[in-house]
Amino acid sequence: MPRLSESNLRVAAEIIGRYPRSKSALIPLLHLAQEQDGYVADDAMQHLAELLDLTPAEVLGTCSFYEMFKREPVGDYRINICHGISCHLVGADELIHHAEASLGVRQGTVTNDGISIEGVECIAACTEAPCLQVNYRYMNKVNNDGFDALVEGIRDGSVSVPKHGILALTRQHIPEDRAAGNALVETNVAPAWWPEPAAEEGSS
């Protein structure tokens, strides 16, 4: 079902409505497509192009720039092991070697049961090094045993992590009666709370 579902279309409409120009919604909508299917399918990109009045090439152009978007199925559990400098200093490379040996796959490939590992750049948890993310959920100060326990937990279901593609479980919702509304790019009007122009002169 690589086109957006009915319910996701409603989410998409709400997201698009928040931006003065609809193309700004493209990255959030690519995430939505990836959340639905686990990856960004060609048909999904086609659908987004229709929704945002873009060419499929424009959608692909943006999609292909960003690391997180996968354009083919990648397995349900992606373990990203940080190999940034702080993690490197305290054993990230050894952890990655252990992970490869333990899972029997190289970085970037997927096990038969849908687990993959990858060395990634700093994930902003440097004081908790060495650290990793499973589908963008953190695990701090991971040693070899911790890694093996994590994989076991994923396999027996005791570690519950949303499947790859699902990011935040809470969405922003702006109630219609509370929205300030988009600032119209084309109308050069000062905001309501701004003092009259005479008072503004000293402002810069």
Add this chain to the structure above:
Amino acid sequence: MPFEKIVTQRFDNVEAHKIATYEATGGYVALRKALDMTPQAVHDEVKAASLLGRGGAGFPAGIKWGFCPPGVWPRYLVVNGDESEPGTYKDRQLLERDPHQVIEGCLLACYAVGLTQCFLYIRGEMAHAQERVAAALNEAYAAGYVGKNILGTDFSVDIVLHWGAGAYIVGEETALIESLEGNRGMPRLKPPFFPAAVGLYGQPTIVNNVETLANLPWIIDRGADAYTAMGAENSKGTRVFAVSGHVNKPGVFEVEFGTTTFRDLIEGSDYAGGVRDGKAIKAFIPGGASAIWFYEEHLDLPLEKVTIDKAGSMLGSGAIVVMDEDTDMVKACHNLVRFFARESCGKCTPCREGTTWLERILARIMAGHGRPSDLSLLTEVCESISPGMLWPPRQTTICPLGPSAVSPIASSIVRFRDEFEDYIKLSDRRVIPVGSA
């Protein structure tokens, strides 16, 4: 310690992300106070506080706000929550642990500068921060702090949670704007694309870091005088540092600018507690992967912008990475250069090609295929990206990412030249496959 924590003041409270806790601990008081002031008065207070930007460049926020051309509307606020500079870990904590403080900061900036819409751009990989901010925004809208006619006044602003998808370069402010417009995150040329003049959708746009904005509620609530009472001559208030690497107690610490030294932070028992296993320090990065490294002789420098700039590096993103005496400096250097090579957006040739070659040459040295001429080759490539290899760096590139890749090499190739030479001496010269290492 005669100073007060500002942005981390609620970090001990695990409920601080909820609106009730935030309100019960002084939250949204500054907003109410600001709404009784004129926008200009709020702006003046921030200017008087000399609040320095926390994203890396350390530019005073109040002065940046003044760069919006008068009479051009609408103006936007883009919050830079892309935190991905290796070693940096503070914005994510502020977003996860005290999201309302960031939201209130956004509101104050919008009110003061006349910004009618705010986009809070959070790094894509930070799922939990996105959840916390989404929940906090939903609460803040329901409570009337965000949206139409805030607290019954004519101040109206939407704050839109936006999130990225994995690209360090998007932290550069013009690339951030490109990304927010739905494009590939490639930097724009400055001039003419200074965001305050020509930013999001071509309109005046203020880009501020998460931590910068998180300081605003305190400043407005307590006043610029209270803020400037803390800190040093040229760096007022407090600042958050993450200390990582070979230390006993890696951690995130808010300290007073200027009165604290690197030694206090790295060795102090209240802070990182010294180098692991009683070892000596070999080098440390004072301000994120882009910074020139410091050594033992720099430990007693105060954490203060001007002093550090003069000493030849920067406080940057507040990331201190400690390397002990056993660190392999060639490997550390390669690790940092590889980061920049992978994250180069490819828009300009010296950076796209140069960082790739730097990484390959270092990889080949480490793999035992280095040539004696490789050290001068490294220097030559560095020169083509950042002529003179000076600090602050000059650049042949569109943005500072290219020169950032030069920093680790400029730092290590002189001081630890023997380590590079040792690798090369041991090289097996029969095989010299460039790039296949």
